[in-house]
Amino acid sequence: xxxxxxxxxxxxxxxxxxDLDVRVDIQDGxxxxxxTQAELFRGFEIILRDxxxxxxxxxxPRACGICGASHLTCAAWALDTAWGTTVPxxxxxxxxxxxxxxxxxxxxxxxxxxxMIDYTHKNYSRSxxxxxxxxRWAPFTGTNYELGVTISGRPVxxxxxxxxxxxxxxxxxxxxxxxxxxxxxxxxxxxxxEHFRRNWLEPVWLGCSMERYEQIKSYDDFMAWLDxxxxxxxxxxxxxxxxxxxxxxDKYGRGHGRYVTWGYLPHEDKYNKPTIDGRNAAxxxxxxxxxxxxxxxxxMDQYQTREDTKHAWYDEAGGLHxxxxxxxxxxxxxxDHDGKYxxxxxxxxxxxxxxxxxxxxxxxxxxxTHGESWQHHDPLxxxxxxxxxxxxVLLRHFARMHEGVKLYREAEHNLREFRLNDEWYIKPTxxxxxxxxxxxxxxxxxxxxxxxxGGKIKNYQMIAPTTWNVGPRSGDDIRGPIxxxxxxxxxxxxxxxxxxxxxxxxxxxxxxxxxxxxxxxxGKELARFRTA
Amino acid sequence: MANLLWLQGGACSGNTMSFLNAEEPSACDLVTDxxxxxxxxxxxxxxxxxxxxKMLNGLVSGQIPLDIFVFEGSVVNAPGGTGEWNRFAGRxxxxxxxxxxxxxxxTVAVGDCATWGGIPxxxxxxxxxxxxxxxxxxxGGFLGPAYKSKAGLPVINIPGCPAHPDWITQIVVAVATGRxxxxxxxxxxxxxxxxxxxxxxxxxxxxxxxxKVSATEFGxxxxxxxYDLGCRGPMTHSPCNRVLWNRQSSKTRAGMxxxxxxxxxxxxxxxxxxTVFKTQTVMGVPKDMPQGVDKTGYIxxxxxxxxxxxxxxxxxxxxx
Numbered sequence: 098x099x100x101x102x103x104x105x106x107x108x109x110x111x112x113x114x115x116d117l118d119v120r121v122d123i124q125d126g127x128x129x130x131x132x133t134q135a136e137l138f139r140g141f142e143i144i145l146r147d148x149x150x151x152x153x154x155x156x157x158p159r160a161c162g163i164c165g166a167s168h169l170t171c172a173a174w175a176l177d178t179a180w181g182t183t184v185p186x187x188x189x190x191x192x193x194x195x196x197x198x199x200x201x202x203x204x205x206x207x208x209x210x211x212x213m214i215d216y217t218h219k220n221y222s223r224s225x226x227x228x229x230x231x232x233r234w235a236p237f238t239g240t241n242y243e244l245g246v247t248i249s250g251r252p253v254x255x256x257x258x259x260x261x262x263x264x265x266x267x268x269x270x271x272x273x274x275x276x277x278x279x280x281x282x283x284x285x286x287x288x289x290x291e292h293f294r295r296n297w298l299e300p301v302w303l304g305c306s307m308e309r310y311e312q313i314k315s316y317d318d319f320m321a322w323l324d325x326x327x328x329x330x331x332x333x334x335x336x337x338x339x340x341x342x343x344x345x346x347d348k349y350g351r352g353h354g355r356y357v358t359w360g361y362l363p364h365e366d367k368y369n370k371p372t373i374d375g376r377n378a379a380x381x382x383x384x385x386x387x388x389x390x391x392x393x394x395x396x397m398d399q400y401q402t403r404e405d406t407k408h409a410w411y412d413e414a415g416g417l418h419x420x421x422x423x424x425x426x427x428x429x430x431x432x433d434h435d436g437k438y439x440x441x442x443x444x445x446x447x448x449x450x451x452x453x454x455x456x457x458x459x460x461x462x463x464x465x466t467h468g469e470s471w472q473h474h475d476p477l478x479x480x481x482x483x484x485x486x487x488x489x490v491l492l493r494h495f496a497r498m499h500e501g502v503k504l505y506r507e508a509e510h511n512l513r514e515f516r517l518n519d520e521w522y523i524k525p526t527x528x529x530x531x532x533x534x535x536x537x538x539x540x541x542x543x544x545x546x547x548x549x550x551g552g553k554i555k556n557y558q559m560i561a562p563t564t565w566n567v568g569p570r571s572g573d574d575i576r577g578p579i580x581x582x583x584x585x586x587x588x589x590x591x592x593x594x595x596x597x598x599x600x601x602x603x604x605x606x607x608x609x610x611x612x613x614x615x616x617x618x619x620g621k622e623l624a625r626f627r628t629a
Numbered sequence: 630m631a632n633l634l635w636l637q638g639g640a641c642s643g644n645t646m647s648f649l650n651a652e653e654p655s656a657c658d659l660v661t662d663x664x665x666x667x668x669x670x671x672x673x674x675x676x677x678x679x680x681x682x683k684m685l686n687g688l689v690s691g692q693i694p695l696d697i698f699v700f701e702g703s704v705v706n707a708p709g710g711t712g713e714w715n716r717f718a719g720r721x722x723x724x725x726x727x728x729x730x731x732x733x734x735x736t737v738a739v740g741d742c743a744t745w746g747g748i749p750x751x752x753x754x755x756x757x758x759x760x761x762x763x764x765x766x767x768x769g770g771f772l773g774p775a776y777k778s779k780a781g782l783p784v785i786n787i788p789g790c791p792a793h794p795d796w797i798t799q800i801v802v803a804v805a806t807g808r809x810x811x812x813x814x815x816x817x818x819x820x821x822x823x824x825x826x827x828x829x830x831x832x833x834x835x836x837x838x839x840x841k842v843s844a845t846e847f848g849x850x851x852x853x854x855x856y857d858l859g860c861r862g863p864m865t866h867s868p869c870n871r872v873l874w875n876r877q878s879s880k881t882r883a884g885m886x887x888x889x890x891x892x893x894x895x896x897x898x899x900x901x902x903x904t905v906f907k908t909q910t911v912m913g914v915p916k917d918m919p920q921g922v923d924k925t926g927y928i929x930x931x932x933x934x935x936x937x938x939x940x941x942x943x944x945x946x947x948x949x
Contacts, residue, residue, distance in 0.1 A: 138756060149901060
């Protein structure tokens with residue numbers, strides 16, 4: 098006879114930008130069902146209605162202080178496509194550079210500040226790596242925690258050179274950028290990158306040069322690299338990998354096995370006349386949908402985006418494309434796990450259903466041969482996915498950190514390609530129309546839709562990576578990606594289920610998250626804890 | 630040792646992100662060198678033991694002393710004053726704020742949302758957001774105009790969208806090291822040491838302002854952003870050009886107009902059509918003058934500036 102189901106309510110499961118509550122049902126020490134619930138509504142889409150067409154450049158970066166450059170990128174490209182602007186080469190490079198340094202910043206900040214502290218959790222005190230983990234990664238006092246959190250502020254100094262400050266600049270505008278950097282700015286940017294590489298990326302994270310790391314193209318290459326030198330095995334990457342295996346983080350957190358990325362970093366010479374339909378063929382990092390069941394890739398098309406509201410606190414029809422949404426909030430947001438239980442809509446692809454967004458999704462798509470021959474291709478993570486039998490907490494977070502070296506190379510590319518005496522901005526003519534701008538924030542697919550009518554915003558809609566991942570069940574009651582990924586999670590101690598936190602945090606959702614544990618039979622609360 | 634609790638209401642975490650950019654002292658230094666005991670922060674992930682609610686209740690009951698209560702984000706009152714649109718640890722966040730503000734020695738509002746309501750409070754303010762002790766320029770906010778923390782101060786307002794990390798750390802360190810008595814606040818609860826000078830103070834474009842040479846479009850290598858591009862540097866109180874951002878620059882230095890984000894009205898004009906990145910004028914004269922300058926004075930000043938302007942002022946100055 099199966100044991101009784103225990104229900105675990107997690108409120109909040111720590112992260113930022115609002116609050117995430119998670120409820121899990123536990124049976125025989127394993128999660129058998131899950132619900133993710135976004136607990137904050139600010140109504141940015143409502144605020145933007147009837148405002149200046151450029152209001153999105155000011156408001157949307159402030160939707161998320163962590164991904165502000167990414168929101169700004171979307172807001173600017175959305176207006177560019179609506180107004181039919183011409184964007185000079187330098188401006189594309191300057192926008193991309195801002196996007197990249199924000200993402201590089203987030204690597205050590207999220208890794209040490211939010212993710213690795215769990216490895217110092219007492220649950221893992223029997224791991225042979227525990228003592229070393231505490232020495233390096235304990236909050237505030239761990240040697241590499243302090244180094245990593247502090248050095249994470251450096252990459253965004255480059256953002257300040259372009260936009261004056263990070264977070265929350267609005268230096269990207271339709272027609273280009275506000276800045277006109279000088280040679281000194283470029284020199285400083287180079288030296289900031291070098292400092293980051295010489296003091297953390299190579300010696301602490303990789304334990305080798307970027308060039309050596311870049312030779313890794315397959316799972317076998319990676320395993321050979323790990324054993325090649327003690328510096329590799331003992332680097333923060335090496336220890337992350339070994340300890341994650343030791344505590345079983347390769348065994349759960351799988352998810353739907355279907356992935357989405359909008360692609361990002363438009364090519365400086367291929368998106369100067371931006372249009373919605375011309376975007377896919379202009380991205381350095383290609384867009385795509387990867388289906389793990391059929392092992393097939395295809396390009397992602399924004400017309401396929403749908404938002405379901407059956408389980409979300411909105412009084413509007415489900416299955417709408419964002420251009421058709423009206424954002425009518427439910428006044429009384431009562432939690433009903435069979436009915437409506439989240440401020441997040443359930444986003445899906447009209448053909449492929451629920452999709453996971455994020456660095457893992459980007460890397461799964463990067464492994465495909467679809468798209469343009471000149472676009473970025475990297476087979477490593479897809480090979481690991483196949484060799485390791487699917488996604489896991491281990492692989493999802495590794496995919497995030499794997500992007501560091503690639504983003505660094507992209508930043509170098511931008512600095513090399515600036516033609517400082519050429520133009521940075523071409524003043525556009527304001528007009529009515531529909532636009533769409535997208536990018537990849539570090540935590541995944543982000544995009545904005547805008548409709549300008551009569552010289553003001555008629556409709557503004559955003560779908561964040563967290564909307565994809567943290568959304569509730571869809572109209573056909575399919576679980577959201579994190580809900581699905583929680584299924585099968587082993588819970589060693591129902592009164593302290595750190596494993597739930599690992600899964601949520603591997604998605605880097607931008608919500609603060611707490612877990613409540615309940616015995617389903619008696620209704621008694623077993624535990625409540627936050628996961629970051 | 631000072632106990633610090635940091636909570637977020639209607640927030641984007643931008644002030645937390647800004648705070649983590651701090652270097653002297655860094656966020657870690659605050660803990661290791663200045664004895665700040667971070668009881669809880671939504672994203673810094675300190676171990677909390679079993680039960681956040683238990684700790685919050687311990688603070689509310691006075692069992693655990695709360696030396697510094699930092700609040701980021703707006704206080705959400707929707708729907709209909711219930712605060713249910715922003716729940717935290719099982720109840721509306723506003724109820725936690727009300728309880729915690731009563732027991733805090735110092736209450737610090739970080740960023741525009743917590744000080745004045747900020748972006749969420751922009752019309753039509755769907756989340757019914759207010760700041761801790763102000764809504765825009767009106768005194769009151771969530772805690773009321775008479776509120777004083779246990780140390781006898783009103784809410785210490787550190788505005789900005791986001792606030793600069795040095796503004797935050799300096800206040801926290803001052804309080805933790807017993808120098809809270811040195812803090813002097815202006816009529817909006819802002820520490821005077823930061824918010825008496827103007828954003829324009831120290832701006833690299835001051836000579837262009839003086840000679841009325843305008844940056845007429847973005848991406849130019851000269852000119853003041855006040856005359857055409859809507860810069861609010863001359864009438865915004867902040868040290869953005871004295872204490873640089875990310876140790877490198879400021880918005881106006883980089884070519885972005887100041888949007889006045891340390892002032893209660895931000896975002897100005899509620900972002901009405903035609904107001905973003907464009908100077909609002911009447912008959913060619915800016916609607917909003919540099920602080921303390923009247924229309925007649927402005928016309929005389931700019932006429933003289935134009936007449937005296939040297940030829941070089943029209944040439945590029947921030948050249949490659």
